[in-house]
Amino acid sequence: MLIQLVSSALIWAYKTSLIFFVLPILLLLVWRLWRFTIRPWLRPLEPKEIPYWIPCHTVGFLRSSDKLIEHGLNLTGNNHEVFAVQTVDRKLYIVTDPQDVSAVFRDTASLGFDGYLNELLISFGFTKAAIKKIWHKPSDDDEKMISETINPERMNFIHLAEDIFKRQLLLGEKMDRIRDDIMGTLDQSLHWRQLDFCTKSYHAKGRQISLYSLCRFTMVEAATRSLFGSHLHNIDPDVVDHMLSFGDHAWQVIFRLPTFLNLDVIAPRKKLMDALRVFVQLPESQRSEQAWAIKNVLDASDSFDIDFESRACVLLLMFWAANANEHNIAFWVISHLLYDENLLELVKRETEAAWSNDTLDINYLSANCPHLEAAFNEALRCYGGAVISRKVLQKTVIGNKELQPGHAIIMPSRQLHMNESAWGYDARQFDHTRFLKNRSLDRHPAFRPFGGGVTYCPGRVLAKQQVYGLVAILFRRFDMKLAMGNNGIKPQFPGLDDTTPRLGIADPAKGMDVMVDMWEK
Numbered sequence: 001m002l003i004q005l006v007s008s009a010l011i012w013a014y015k016t017s018l019i020f021f022v023l024p025i026l027l028l029l030v031w032r033l034w035r036f037t038i039r040p041w042l043r044p045l046e047p048k049e050i051p052y053w054i055p056c057h058t059v060g061f062l063r064s065s066d067k068l069i070e071h072g073l074n075l076t077g078n079n080h081e082v083f084a085v086q087t088v089d090r091k092l093y094i095v096t097d098p099q100d101v102s103a104v105f106r107d108t109a110s111l112g113f114d115g116y117l118n119e120l121l122i123s124f125g126f127t128k129a130a131i132k133k134i135w136h137k138p139s140d141d142d143e144k145m146i147s148e149t150i151n152p153e154r155m156n157f158i159h160l161a162e163d164i165f166k167r168q169l170l171l172g173e174k175m176d177r178i179r180d181d182i183m184g185t186l187d188q189s190l191h192w193r194q195l196d197f198c199t200k201s202y203h204a205k206g207r208q209i210s211l212y213s214l215c216r217f218t219m220v221e222a223a224t225r226s227l228f229g230s231h232l233h234n235i236d237p238d239v240v241d242h243m244l245s246f247g248d249h250a251w252q253v254i255f256r257l258p259t260f261l262n263l264d265v266i267a268p269r270k271k272l273m274d275a276l277r278v279f280v281q282l283p284e285s286q287r288s289e290q291a292w293a294i295k296n297v298l299d300a301s302d303s304f305d306i307d308f309e310s311r312a313c314v315l316l317l318m319f320w321a322a323n324a325n326e327h328n329i330a331f332w333v334i335s336h337l338l339y340d341e342n343l344l345e346l347v348k349r350e351t352e353a354a355w356s357n358d359t360l361d362i363n364y365l366s367a368n369c370p371h372l373e374a375a376f377n378e379a380l381r382c383y384g385g386a387v388i389s390r391k392v393l394q395k396t397v398i399g400n401k402e403l404q405p406g407h408a409i410i411m412p413s414r415q416l417h418m419n420e421s422a423w424g425y426d427a428r429q430f431d432h433t434r435f436l437k438n439r440s441l442d443r444h445p446a447f448r449p450f451g452g453g454v455t456y457c458p459g460r461v462l463a464k465q466q467v468y469g470l471v472a473i474l475f476r477r478f479d480m481k482l483a484m485g486n487n488g489i490k491p492q493f494p495g496l497d498d499t500t501p502r503l504g505i506a507d508p509a510k511g512m513d514v515m516v517d518m519w520e521k
């Protein structure tokens with residue numbers, strides 16, 4: 001009896017394990033063999049997919065997009081053909097070949113940006129009602145929306161807002177005004193007695209400062225005042241800190257992480273939105289210091305009847321775009337100057353020549369500092385981590401791969417900038433002389449720190465001037481030297497942070513900074 005019971009239990013267990021364990025594993029193996037070996041062989045035009053067991057790479061992408069993309073490059077023999085990554089709801093086609101990237105920027109018929117922009121706006125908090133209104137193409141009946149002063153070209157609201165921001169940043173009077181405001185604020189912030197916020201210790205007549213803190217605060221403070229004058233500071237005196245904290249965690253908004261995860265971005269976003277909500281409702285007479293672009297976007301919002309919540313969202317996007325990258329690129333450029341004394345001396349000589357009677361000639365500075373320019377470009381190459389996106393609207397071929405509609409394209413500038421066939425065996429090393437030896441390298445298709453095509457960064461000239469201005473003022477007013485470690489040895493150069501997805505210029509690795517000994521001249 002007992003033997004019978006035991007043997008039928010064993011038979012039951014055997015059958016159950018067959019059904020619940022062995023069979024599913026077999027099916028999974030067959031599926032994987034089909035999906036990642038047989039199918040790619042039968043369909044050579046389809047971009048190869050990075051294999052997976054659980055059907056999505058979302059977590060891997062968020063944890064380290066660099067590692068996942070490097071894995072894809074290895075899988076395709078590092079030939080830089082387009083390959084694919086599966087996320088929860090779509091495929092991402094990863095494009096890393098310089099010629100393919102240029103082809104993506106050119107193909108505006110099959111590859112669009114609006115779909116991505118729409119998702120971004122929803123993530124930023126646009127209301128449903130406003131989402132409908134912003135894509136509405138005005139007709140003859142929409143008199144208010146097509147007024148000669150605001151929208152003679154009859155664009156929809158969102159394209160109009162983009163166009164306004166671009167016009168603000170075109171070379172000319174409007175750009176000069178915003179640039180001069182930035183320089184004015186930098187000039188005021190960078191005084192000896194005002195540097196306590198980044199000071200770590202004081203020593204004989206000098207102090208030791210955190211370069212990272214110095215760049216973060218001064219750059220964001222300057223850009224904030226150039227867009228909003230003193231208005232946002234009057235509404236919330238800590239607005240710069242909120243923007244810095246928002247920028248640190250903005251990837252959580254971009255990648256649409258669910259809010260129940262108690263995200264770090266929630267508090268700074270709320271504080272910024274609270275301030276911007278007050279700002280957009282101020283009568284125009286109380287917004288007299290705002291930049292031309294801010295005034296015009298708010299005027300356009302009136303014409304399109306956009307609600308206040310969504311107006312605050314547009315301004316948050318503009319505010320963030322103007323602040324997302326400058327402090328980090330300034331940090332990397334100045335760090336390299338401090339670590340390379342010869343380069344520092346050359347740059348000091350160049351920037352000194354742009355001063356006359358204590359006034360900085362920013363146009364001279366931008367055009368006559370080859371070593372600073374080379375260091376700036378090389379820093380953009382080494383630390384640029386923008387991930388530029390497009391949506392496939394209709395079937396198209398990029399390289400020799402066929403891309404299907406509905407999926408997304410990702411062009412990671414990090415892999416483009418580290419491409420050894422374009423940059424040589426030492427692609428991973430910082431060497432500013434490559435831009436000195438070849439002056440046209442900044443137009444190379446493998447150099448895309450500011451993106452390209454329809455979304456080519458309109459703030460690139462301003463960004464360069466802002467960084468050069470900071471460097472020129474700092475080295476004019478202060479003697480600055482890299483602080484040595486306790487043992488008198490040069491500290492290790494900071495690495496890149498790879499713990500969060502990168503959206504633009506990389507942060508230094510957590511806990512790494514550059515300490516600087518500083519004296520007033």
Ligand code: HEM
Binds near residue numbers: 325
């Ligand atoms: C070193 C500094 C900067 C870097 C590396 C940078 C990088 C970029 C990149 C890669 C894009 C393309 C994004 C895409 O296609 O998805 C972009 C777009 C943009 N950038 Fe910048 N940017 C910088 C500074 C600025 C500044 C100072 C401003 C404004 C004051 C600005 C405003 C914009 C705007 C408005 C766009 C969107 C353009 C559009 O959608 O048509 N950027 N930037």
